[in-house]
Amino acid sequence: MTSKNKYTYVGLSDSKSVQDVNALLTAYVPNSDPGIRVAHTPLGDKAPDELVRTNYHWSNKVGSSGAVELSYHFLESAPSVMPRFGIAGFSSFNDEQKEAARLSLQSWSDVANVTFNEVSSLSKANITFGFFDYSITDDYAFATLPKGQNTTYSWYSAESHTFIDNDIGVNGYGRQTFTHEIGHTLGLDHPAEYDASDAIRPTYISVGEYFEDSRAYTAMSYFSEKYTGQDYKGAFSSAPLLNDISAIQDLYGANTETRTGDTVYGFNSNTDRDFMTATDANSKLVFSVWDADGNDTFDFSGFTQNQRINLNEGAFSDVGGLKGNVSIARGVTIENATGGSGDDILVGNSADNVLKGGDGDDIIYGGLGGDDLWGGAGKDTFVYLNGKESLKGNPDWIHDFISGEDKIDLSDFNFGGKGDIKFVDSFSGRAGEVLLTYDKVTDITDMSISLGGDLASNDFLVKIIGQPVAEADFIV
Incomplete structure (x- = not known):
């Protein structure tokens, strides 16, 4: 499926959403965070x-x-x-x-x-x-x-x-x-x-x-x-x-016995720890999480401020109006995150993450692994930085994409030069070709990208549930 509507091309500079993701990936890192x-x-x-x-x-x-x-x-x-x-x-x-x-x-x-x-x-x-x-x-x-x-x-x-x-x-x-x-x-x-x-x-x-x-x-x-x-x-x-x-x-x-089950931090917390529990929108969370096992979740859904949530170990997140107030201890994997009603940025890790933006115009970046992504209400942007982040053997799923409102940002893909991303009706083997295949019965769009090089045998694939995706829904 192709469209007469043109995608958004940002040229040689990073898009705003890619800049925001990269800024969060280096947030609070000395000599990398310019602030x-x-x-x-x-x-x-x-x-x-x-x-x-x-x-x-x-x-x-x-x-x-x-x-x-x-x-x-x-x-x-x-x-x-x-x-x-x-x-x-x-x-x-x-x-x-x-x-x-x-x-x-x-x-x-x-x-x-x-x-x-x-x-x-x-x-x-x-x-x-x-x-x-x-x-x-x-x-x-x-x-x-x-x-x-x-x-x-x-x-x-x-x-x-x-x-x-x-x-x-x-x-x-x-x-x-x-x-x-x-x-x-x-x-x-x-x-x-x-x-x-x-x-x-x-x-x-x-x-x-x-x-x-x-x-x-x-x-x-x-x-x-x-x-x-931090503040x-x-x-x-x-x-x-x-x-x-x-x-x-x-x-x-x-x-190694601490919180070995599926633990929720923030709202709806089952930690039995007051400093890891949010009770209302005015709660102030200041903690570093040690978690021994399980499938775990940061639930910051009750906050109204714009938040930046980073699930990588050793990283700091901006939660509930504070800056760098939640961190993840070395060796800890938190699999899932839920944002609030502000314009949030959610960054996953190499695990199979579940990321939910909630209300607001959110930016969601799953990173490596096969991730389940929800933008929620608002105009949301799903960011991919390279071709290894959603391979066909374990693809991401975007569960609530709305054509004409949400965006998929591929602007950081690098295949060697300007205009390398190209939407096609069938693959020719050229790296950078994007094929959109919509199944009316399942209401699923497969977004495939031919990668070439050492990834040619395991091409990029994202499964998108929702309305058919047009070229205008992309930032390249």
């Missing part, structure tokens, strides 16, 4: 090593299951070691503070092969929690590393309002502080040699040693996510982040 100021050298996948550079960890607590089994205790009276830390004026955790600390402990055991058991006495505890009223160095909170396998202490200032009310809830600074200090008791360092007790207040510019020292990458950092390009608008992580997960798994191994 990021790079003040320090990026370390990339080596950045987690800086969090475990002193190599302190619990090595003598391995139980019969193979996991490191640690005990914790909420102090009920002042221990004799308080003067050693330069603090005085003891007080204990209340029930709400205890629950927040337990949730932070849980978030570490979710990602690492570590278990925590609450005990009633200091003598049996590996990790302790308590408040102080006075610190000789004006500490806000601090914790000890597991040196010599002795009891570790995490201490918090009772003079700070951070540890009351909503601040110990999800996204609160108090909850983030619990997670940070527990990280120390497990063996994680600050990303560089700085501390709140330093005579000169540490800043990202003055003491940061590498790019990824921000609260976008690690809960162990002192510095705002804005230094690395959480006052929200904080309640759990370990991208580099924390890699670092703690380096010390103790990964928890």
Whole structure:
């Protein structure tokens, strides 16, 4: 089938939709994302090593299951070691503070092969929690590393309002502080040699040693996510982040039992984790996902803002009006994503993805694998960057294409020169020929492209459900 209507030709430059996809594929990548100021050298996948550079960890607590089994205790009276830390004026955790600390402990055991058991006495505890009223160095909170396998202490200032009310809830600074200090008791360092007790207040510019020292990458950092390009608008992580997960798994191994089923993150979440659950359009999600198995979904359908969702491991997504607030841990595959009512950009990975744009004018790029794609309401664009992304042995399916409204963007296909894409009634063997075959009985259009070269025997194919596709529905 051919059409008298001409396709859209964009010339030698990339189309707007291809530019948007490429921008998301390199979003928050230093020296690739032009919107990021790079003040320090990026370390990339080596950045987690800086969090475990002193190599302190619990090595003598391995139980019969193979996991490191640690005990914790909420102090009920002042221990004799308080003067050693330069603090005085003891007080204990209340029930709400205890629950927040337990949730932070849980978030570490979710990602690492570590278990925590609450005990009633200091003598049996590996990790302790308590408040102080006075610190000789004006500490806000601090914790000890597991040196010599002795009891570790995490201490918090009772003079700070951070540890009351909503601040110990999800996204609160108090909850983030619990997670940070527990990280120390497990063996994680600050990303560089700085501390709140330093005579000169540490800043990202003055003491940061590498790019990824921000609260976008690690809960162990002192510095705002804005230094690395993200923006959480006052929200904080309640759990370990991208580099924390890699670092703690380096010390103790990964928890391979965490979320092994089909898990949904965001709206309709079945994670039983408040920081991974969206309850309404005003929810602020800040998390890095560790997921051991299953067919998993990012459901961001309840948000109205324009979102950029990237399913590649190690990538950051812009969700619910925040920037770079959801990331995917190394070694994790999230198969599916659903956008909201804004104009969203969805990028898949090499798995067989299910991508649903929802309402709005969305851009959808499945990448490698055989993907199931829905644009939803609005004028949607389905992008392909090369001929390997939908081969006839495992093709993509576009389930709701509407001719005259939606577009298929092939402008990044490169067969050697201007005008190489050509719509034909039958193949001649020339690379770049596009054949559209419509079956009225099944209401399916096959879009085949002759690739030539090393892909000649496995040509490009997309199965399109919907109205017959005309040349005018393409961007080339």
